[in-house]
Amino acid sequence: MNKKIKKTLSIFSLSLISITPTLTILSADPEPSTPPAPQPQPPKVVSPVFDTFDNIASTEFKQALRAAISSTVDKLNSEINKISQDQSISFEERFRKLHYFARIIHFLQTNTDQIISNPEQFGINAVFLKALSKNRKNNRGTITYDGEDFSNIIFGTNSETNYDNLVDKKEDIKIEENQQDNTVSKEEFTQNVDDYKNNLLNKFASFLYDSDEDIPPMSKEDLKTLQSTQDNGFTLKPPKDFTSWDDYLKSILKKRYTKFDLEQNKNQQKEEEQQPPQENTPPSLGPIAPPVNGESEPGLPPKPTPVNPLELSTKVPDLLPEIKSQFIGLPLEDIQKSFTNEANREGVEIEKVSDKYFFFNNPINTRHRYIVTKLERGQATGEFVFTVQLKDNLHPNITRNYTKSTNNNEQANKTESTQKLLEQYVLSANQLFKKFYNSVGIGENMDYDKLKNSPVFQNSIYVLLDIATKIINDEQISNKENTSLEVDNKEVKFLEKQNQILENYKNTDFDSDSSLQTPVNQLLNYLISALKNQQVQLKNSNQTPVHLFQLLTLANKSSQTSLGFYNELLFTQFATKSKERFEDIKKKFYYYHQNISILENLFIKIQKDVFIANNFASQKTFNYINWFNGFSNLLEKITKEYDIFTKLTTIDSNASKYATPSSTEAQLQADEKTNQTDQNPSENKESSNINDEDQDTKNFKTQVEDYYQIMKEAQKTKSPSMYIIGILMSLLGFISLGFASFFKFFNKFTKNKTISKSMVILIIFSVAILALGVLLIALGFTGGLI
Structure with missing residues (x-):
């Protein structure tokens, strides 16, 4: 190939890697109407609220379509990153894929608004939703499309709500029931719309790229026809029989979307026949399984049951003490005598003596502390027996004791270098995970009860850390313990591989902390990679296994599990969707002279960040330490935003005044009082003149300011x-x-x-x-x- 062309293409490939997604995830309508309870066995009639269906379907569809576009761009950018790092494929093949993905991204990003406002122009025709929401009477029949028969399909008589313009010939449409009443209930309609949205979000990317067969073939001659464009750098000529790349993408989008719409039409009608809905159940927002324990407030998610500290301590592994590097060459007899003498001194703190002689290979559990309280020589076996106290830092009165034994032969292979390296690795890992725990809101002592307003996210962290602990201690993971997950129980050999790394540095002279950094980083990278690359399968789900850290984000709404921040958001959405609750929230914002759109904007921002974090959790990397820090930063941002959202939607002490907005004068006085308090925080703490109402006014002002700061920072993310x-x-x-x-x-x-x-x-x-x-x-x- 011409060297100049190769150079140009290399630069173009680099520019492709810099493409990042622009996510815009919209929340569902927070104010659906709740249908009245019907009489027993009512006759099948057109719903009394049928006239509202059209607007609901149109709004929900546009929101879902925008979210699907954003998600697709995000997925393709992830693919671009993977392909750019894959050295196993040829230059031409890499360029062919990168170019095709870039054309899809360009097509979606430049046409987003037009696709949302006029989707039919781009081959996106939601006939099923239109027929369901617009027609009081529908035909029912079988439609043949792309060689496949779709039975039990509903459709109308006009071009907007039938498939006449989408099938090859009219003979492909067979009417079996003519002009039947559309008796779909409010609940059935809501369920159909929700399912349609969920499936659209999950499958939209595959409409444009399902396999490499979707990418038009490219020859070396085609590379010579590179064309320069103002908006996208370089592009190849369009595929054969198409005047532009946009036309090609529209053609495959139309074919696959039509098939998708027919599948939704067919499948949803089957569910309607097989499972008659109960009129009194609220609209489904997805398969969230809320906790069954704990009291709940009206319209809010149930409060999680506090984690039992005593029960938690029983799940912490019994670790064998590791001897500190300065004592590793001594016989165990000498160590035992020296340790016992110091431990028996009057007034001595046993924790300090234990820390002087021993440490534990405990890289991720920063809540519990291991303390050697006794070291004795067994009478029968001659082995040395450690008595270890496990102490809960969060609840110091919660302790348990266990024993572990060792002998000189077992310690013989350990050197001063391996012990110094292992100890420094544990300390460094503790710092990494402390940052992670702070970012998710449980703090350095892993206080799960801090997530009292996030029961789903709390459960996600608990499950993740339980699996992680078992992985790094070579414990088998029982799939019976968690009803939501199945973990690949291949033979775990984490400690074996860790010891191999230590063995490589057995005779290395670490004369300074800086000389330790490289092997410590090697151990840290291995630790995080072992956790990150572990895959788990969600039970009752057809989706592919997810990476372990994706349990915290889980951007798949259709998964049958109460795990992940995305499902936490759905839970929150369900809570604020309650008509009575949302009215109270609107009154609160009205009282404080703030626009309710703050909530919607913040909710969208959180959703976008969750999608980014979910893709980041599965992203390939060579530097796992940097990846883990980056993931922690993303989670910290999400938890901060979510904390503000929950506070803004909490009804405060001024609730009795919500009926009427506060006067401008009163508001100015409250702001002035708030500013004074901000300038004199110490005086404010000591003052008892601020009542609950004034304090809540101050808090709300702070929360709104935090919101604007978040949105301001978000604007800086693009320059x-x-x-x-x-x-x-x-x-x-x-x-x-x-x-x-x-x-x-x-x-x-x-x-x-x-x-x-x-x-x-x-x-x-x-x-x-x-x-x-x-x-x-x-x-x-x-x-x-x-």
């Missing part, structure tokens, strides 16, 4: 100026590189050393400018590095 400067620098670098290369080539004939040196300097400078330009383009999209 158009940085992006433009990046393009200009890349262009300058590319031009100067070509200029220098050109003169350096012709200087071979003149052999002028001054020119040759100047061109070498210019080439180095050009490459630096080009690299910086590409980096600025990436930062312009993302606003910075995670």
